[in-house]
Amino acid sequence: MKYAVAVDIGATQTRVALGNDEGEILELHVFKTSSFPGPDEYLRHIAGLALSLEKKHGVEVEGIGVGSPGPLDMKKGEVLKSVNMPFDRLPVVSALKSLTGKKVAFANDAVTAAVGEKYWGAGRGLENLVYVTISTGIGAGIYVDGELLLGKHGNAHEVGHVVVDSGEEMTCGCGKKGHWEAYCSGSGIPRYAKFLAARNPELWEKSPLKSREPLTAKDVFDAFREGDALARLVMERVRKFNAYGFAVLVNVYDPEIITVGGSVALNNPDVLLAGLKEEVEKYALNVVPEIRLTPLGDKIGVLGALALGLGLEKKVPLV
Numbered sequence: 001m002k003y004a005v006a007v008d009i010g011a012t013q014t015r016v017a018l019g020n021d022e023g024e025i026l027e028l029h030v031f032k033t034s035s036f037p038g039p040d041e042y043l044r045h046i047a048g049l050a051l052s053l054e055k056k057h058g059v060e061v062e063g064i065g066v067g068s069p070g071p072l073d074m075k076k077g078e079v080l081k082s083v084n085m086p087f088d089r090l091p092v093v094s095a096l097k098s099l100t101g102k103k104v105a106f107a108n109d110a111v112t113a114a115v116g117e118k119y120w121g122a123g124r125g126l127e128n129l130v131y132v133t134i135s136t137g138i139g140a141g142i143y144v145d146g147e148l149l150l151g152k153h154g155n156a157h158e159v160g161h162v163v164v165d166s167g168e169e170m171t172c173g174c175g176k177k178g179h180w181e182a183y184c185s186g187s188g189i190p191r192y193a194k195f196l197a198a199r200n201p202e203l204w205e206k207s208p209l210k211s212r213e214p215l216t217a218k219d220v221f222d223a224f225r226e227g228d229a230l231a232r233l234v235m236e237r238v239r240k241f242n243a244y245g246f247a248v249l250v251n252v253y254d255p256e257i258i259t260v261g262g263s264v265a266l267n268n269p270d271v272l273l274a275g276l277k278e279e280v281e282k283y284a285l286n287v288v289p290e291i292r293l294t295p296l297g298d299k300i301g302v303l304g305a306l307a308l309g310l311g312l313e314k315k316v317p318l319v
């Protein structure tokens, strides 16, 4: 049996786990990414956990696999200033190597999740797979012809930043306009709801969302299920923009399956995934494959990082 440490860096939460080559998680720690004064303390905490997990379970790990929100400089092994992250720069690979003496494999979080889907989830045995995460932001990880796609810096398919709105109504967290995640992500949905509220004051006056401060994506989904007219307008637009985004992925990558994860999708498949395939078919030239929630749930990032830590993905080697 082989073992590895898996690190799933998120804008909100970080997960560190010890797992084996059967895809079993032996122990998982979850903590807030923002609860550290700086990147040094944060990476020291992760390294300390990695070593203590290895010692506690009496095993020797093959390596440490890390998935992180981008943009990355994969060659340097660093996270650059990320839209949703609390740190300016995170030297993941050099810090974890020197603090633990272990080899480290490092990739974008959505890419890492796609690796998880390929090795432990719905992508097993498939050569063409798209994984989409709808969380604080929106991202994707993609296999074409069995090859994991990375790009020159490991930042391929930052699909949250494709333009879905030619009206450019919303400005994205990245500073540019009309981007998919500015409308449809966990951070975008409440901001877009406020924007539409300002345009439709008669709906806002009657909406239960008026009393929510700060307004969250969950509030908007809850109000939608309760029949609120403003939330219905928001979700009509969100579903439309999601269809544009997924159609881009179908047309560009011709996948055999699309799986979807991330907290916003995992908590709201009844709203976001119901009828999505039919909606995507309106905009896609290629045959639209099955679009489903990942069977790996919120463990997909950790399981992908585990596969990386075990050295299973040749495009993201342990170094």
Ligand SMILES: [Zn+2]
Residues within 6 Å of the ligand: 160, 161, 172, 173, 174, 175, 176, 179
């Ligand atoms: Zn953007």
